[in-house]
Amino acid sequence: MPTIHLTTFIQAPAARVFDLARSIDLHRISMEKFKEEPVAGTRSGLIEQGETVTWRAKHLFKSRLLRSRITEMKRPEKFTDEQAEGDFSSMRHEHYFKPCENGTILIDLFHFETPYGWLGKMVNTVYLTGYMKRMLEHRNEVIRKYAESDQWRKLLQA
Structure with a gap:
């Protein structure tokens, strides 16, 4: 099962970063393309x-549906979302928020598995892991x- 591990430093309090990461409105903005x-x-x-x-959404030249559920949450330290329905065989995204001296370290662990046996594993290696990593990096930016x-303030105090 591929895992993407990202670490992003953000100069803001953990509670703010935590809430922005679970904002449906910001997710929509970050995934406009x-x-x-x-x-x-x-x-x-x-x-x-x-x-x-x-x-x-439209990913990899096809319109797709993904339903995810928040399965774990401990504000403002971590939350986890998991695929309930979608194209992956399984998908689990763990978000961790570590306060540090001048901000927050956001840690993403994104675990996913694709169907189609050896062909799916080859697609993961050749393309999908990099595609997902770039998408998550853009979202974190x-x-x-x-x-x-x-x-x-527009998103969290509306």
Whole structure:
């Protein structure tokens, strides 16, 4: 099972970064180029433990649906979302928020498995792992941009 491990430093308090990372509205902004839209479940605001969101997006030349559920949450330290329905055989995304002297270290552990046996493993190695990593890095950059400016207020204090 492939795992992507990212570490991102953000000059903002952990609670702010935590809330931005679970903001449906910021997720939509960060995934605009994929036309991701929430179509069911929690469709705006901050998603909470036990809630689901279903996203419709265009990835890899195909329109796709992914429903994920927040399975674990300990504010502002960590939360986990897992695929409930979608194209992966399994998907688990762990988000950790470690306060440090001048901000927060955001740690992502993204575990996924694709169907199709050896062919799926080859696609993971050749393309999908890099694609997912770039997408997560872009998302973290958007979180960083909002957290380090006054833009976070629009999303979290609305």
